[in-house]
Amino acid sequence: MKAIISVIGVDQIGIIAEVSTLLAEEKVNILDISQTILDDYFTMTMLVELDSLEIPLEELKKKLKQKGEKLGVSIKLQHEDIFRSMHRI
Template structure:
């Protein structure tokens, strides 16, 4: 089972490390990652494998959102099928 994580906010040191640490602690594997900085705006999309996640999905979502609040970022995770449905053209 896969999920998509999106991160948007003002660029600062440690964003990727903060998200990656939460994922590692939760046994979530990063399958693909794309990140860019537009002037000082950081954007990142991660495709992750949540099949071996050791906490419920809603807890993972809460941890990521809380880290976003702490870092003044917007961090969201969605199941891949929901993400694809919402972004279909």
């Protein structure tokens, strides 16, 4: 199963490291990553694979939300199918 993780907030050192470390700890594989900084705003989108995830998906979402709160950014995880249907033209 694949999912999209989006991270948005004011840029600071360590955002990518913190998020990718959490994902590695939970056995989430990062397949692709795109990040950019517009003025002081950091945006990152990750395509991840959840096949080896050993905790419930809702628990991963909770951990990502908590990490975002710690970093002062918004982190959201959406199943790939939901993301595709929401962004279809």
